[in-house]
Amino acid sequence: MQKNNLDQTFGNQEVSNKEREQLIRRVFTKVAPRYDLMNDAMSFGIHRLWKRKLVKLAKPQGSQLIVDLAGGTGDVAIKLATENNLVLLADPSLAMLKEGIKRHNISCIATTGEQLALANNSVDTITIAFGVRNMTQMEKGLEEIWRVLKPDGRILCLEFSTPHRWLRPFYNLYSYYIIPRLGAWIARQPEAYTYLIESIRRFPDQEEMKKTMEQLGFSDVHYHNLSFGIACIHIGTKRGNR
Numbered sequence: 001m002q003k004n005n006l007d008q009t010f011g012n013q014e015v016s017n018k019e020r021e022q023l024i025r026r027v028f029t030k031v032a033p034r035y036d037l038m039n040d041a042m043s044f045g046i047h048r049l050w051k052r053k054l055v056k057l058a059k060p061q062g063s064q065l066i067v068d069l070a071g072g073t074g075d076v077a078i079k080l081a082t083e084n085n086l087v088l089l090a091d092p093s094l095a096m097l098k099e100g101i102k103r104h105n106i107s108c109i110a111t112t113g114e115q116l117a118l119a120n121n122s123v124d125t126i127t128i129a130f131g132v133r134n135m136t137q138m139e140k141g142l143e144e145i146w147r148v149l150k151p152d153g154r155i156l157c158l159e160f161s162t163p164h165r166w167l168r169p170f171y172n173l174y175s176y177y178i179i180p181r182l183g184a185w186i187a188r189q190p191e192a193y194t195y196l197i198e199s200i201r202r203f204p205d206q207e208e209m210k211k212t213m214e215q216l217g218f219s220d221v222h223y224h225n226l227s228f229g230i231a232c233i234h235i236g237t238k239r240g241n242r
């Protein structure tokens with residue numbers, strides 16, 4: 001996909017959410033078999049450290065139901081699993097879930113974030129790594145997360161964010177020139193990785209994301225920058241019920 005097509009898909013307001021959703025679904029169907037390999041290559045393995053931090057902050061203890069939403073091939077979900085808790089891998093892409101099931105013995109459900117196939121007040125913790133950016137209606141997805149969390153339940157959201165100013169020129173150079181080439185070489189899907197970069201560029205920065213979560217009803221919202229803000233973990237709690 002060339003940049004023009006991306007602009008048509010993401011910049012043009014007339015493009016429906018349905019079309020965006022279909023494009024995103026196609027992207028993940030194509031990249032699924034080489035998704036993990038590509039993650040390692042693109043981030044020099046650093047995504048593993050970010051995910052480890054996410055799991056550490058989630059501190060899965062006791063008998064909890066944890067949902068790893070937009071969980072893809074399950075590498076966060078499997079790290080969250082302990083003897084006592086139940087972890088559910090949730091993702092709308094059957095291709096990504098299939099790769100996850102091949103690698104791990106884990107329960108999964110096919111669901112989008114915007115229409116979560118889970119009961120009200122049923123989940124202790126929701127983790128979402130590099131997933132909210134892919135929701136065509138992120139606010140709807142966050143509302144759904146709020147709905148399914150139990151009172152005092154938490155969301156932990158790991159996402160690309162806005163790096164420190166001094167790092168931006170290098171980061172932009174790497175994102176725009178190197179990543180699509182790596183995508184072509186390793187995943188054989190340059191368009192998919194052009195989509196990735198565009199979606200990162202359009203994503204709110206740390207403070208904006210915090211404000212959005214607060215406006216949607218989450219309490220105690222705070223965040224941890226990772227690798228000088230290249231990625232960030234936002235945490236919020238559902239206090240009480242509406």
Ligand SMILES: C[S@@+](CC[C@H](N)C(=O)[O-])C[C@H]1O[C@@H](n2cnc3c(N)ncnc32)[C@H](O)[C@@H]1O
Nearest residue numbers: 028070071072093096112113129130131134135
């Ligand atoms: C970049 S991958 C992240 C996978 C995994 N969490 C990780 O960190 O490796 C994004 C995932 O979001 C999923 N996704 C796309 N649209 C979604 C939606 N509307 N709701 C929830 N997940 C979605 C994709 O299928 C894909 O598996």
